[in-house]
Amino acid sequence: MADAPALTKGARPEPIKAIPVRHPGRWLAVAVLAVLAAMLVNSMITNPGFGWATVGEYLFSPQILNGLANTLVLTVLSMVIGIVGGVALAIMRLSPNPVLSSVSWTFIWLFRGTPLIAQLLFWNFLAALYPQLGVGIPFGPTFVAFDTNTLITPFLACLLGLGLNEAAYMAEIVRAGLQSVDSGQSEAAGALGMSRAQTLRRIVLPQAMRVIIPPTGNETISMLKNTSLVVVIGYFELLTSAQRIYANNFQTIPLLIVVAIWYLAVTSVMSVGQYYIERHYGRSNRPGAAGRMLSRVRHIQ
Template identity: 75%
Template sequence: MSTSTVGASVPDQQPEAIKAVPVRHYGRWVFAVVLAVLAAMLVNTLVTNPRFGWPTVGEYVLSEPILAGLKNTLILTVLAMVIAVVGGLILAIMRLSPNPMLKGAASGYIWFFRGTPVLTQLIFWNFLAALFPTLGLGIPFGPEFVTFDTNQLIVQFTACLLGLGLNEAAYMAEIVRSGIQSVDHGQTEAAGALGMSRTQTLRRIVLPQAMRVIIPPTGNETIAMLKTTSLVVVIGYYELQTAAQSIYSRNFQTIPLLIVAALWYLLMTSILTVGQSYLERYYGRGATRVEHTALRTRWLGIGGPKGGGV
């Protein structure tokens, strides 16, 4: 049989159209119905149960005591996180230092503050005067040049900052350390070969890249700090939870005042969540493009080992 005969005998056939049948996800419909019924039950309970005290909620949600407590809560959150971020950065650098003394001191700090409850630390700082009635500056094991009354130096606000900020610094240290270690070590070596100091390398090369890893858990810790400030109620500092407690201890409207506090916490955490999302997109914009390109390459076969295109 000749080659021309074989070539002429091949018919020009069009492939049949594929009849695609969509997959039925009955479980999704069942779950959606159950979820809708539960949501309707919740709304019905919120509307029809008078014990929620919605008129009382509306009366106190913008009251002066609540807003004053809210302001103190925000101040505590911001200042405590500043202490935590700065302290965590210093501790992380110490943990990564080749100096065994610095590494040991940072490890001991993290071990102690992560190993004891923040509530215990708040009470300890508030009653520090019971252990040290006075605090002074001077020569070690020698005379003191300046002496302070501990009760006047460590007031409730200072005790709150120390308890919250120093405790959070131990967690931030591990977050910053993991972010720094996520950067390829070869970039540090290249920066050193170019004559950059360790400080310049950390500030210009390592930290900008590590922020993509540091930002998400730091945002979570900030949101957690906002809610953790409610623990200062045990030492009597006036913040949002303390304000709600002081009101319902007088009018006995416990549930409505707790709802007022919860609504403000939900609003503030929502705002922080939006800010966290923006920062994540900002610091992860380069990596996001790379991930999207890699995903497109994997699914479409662009530039794969077999070559080809779309």
């Protein structure tokens, strides 16, 4: 076998002639998807059942916008209840006190194990169990009593059903986030003289947020869509407003498209906000972040 010609000093080797690998399967898949997409677009344009004129007519109608506003209010308030309740339940679940831990576990087990729609109906028909709700001495006289149907309005029933159900799920998310922080940091904070509450607020929670934020964003988007379930108790939100319109004009599909457009628009905005919040709290995951945090706390003490 002849030896390859030796390269002279300083001479450049010949460039490698790289031949790209062919992927005919990919091109075939792209072609099939392109044809299917063209068929879908053509169907959406030419099929009169979509009723795009009706969609444009009702997209910004006052009735739809009013339902959208109620949906957003329900989403925000229910998530506030869910997050606050979830943090409290997670701390109780991690408490060394067996009573607090058992109460938290029972709450989570009950509200995660029953359908949300059943919980909404339960709160709406609470008067069937307790016609009156009062304040007084336990097992003693009642000082002030209220009619349950007057006190538990459909709006309040929605908040109780959505918020308490969300609290059960947020409790597990927060608990996972708290447990993701290395226990050695809590011990180091305790050695600096910080109380358990100070350690939780200044050391554990800021780092746990990088684990808590992504699923919390998903839960917020899910909550936006779960508000459509309140139709079972007659509360006026986005889907209910569309149902009332197409019950009169029988334009069911166009009105459902209007609802879908608004849900997609709001969830898209939420997804962008979630991205920036995740990026902000993701800084605590960078190398040396924990040491810098403890250093700042040391200066505070």
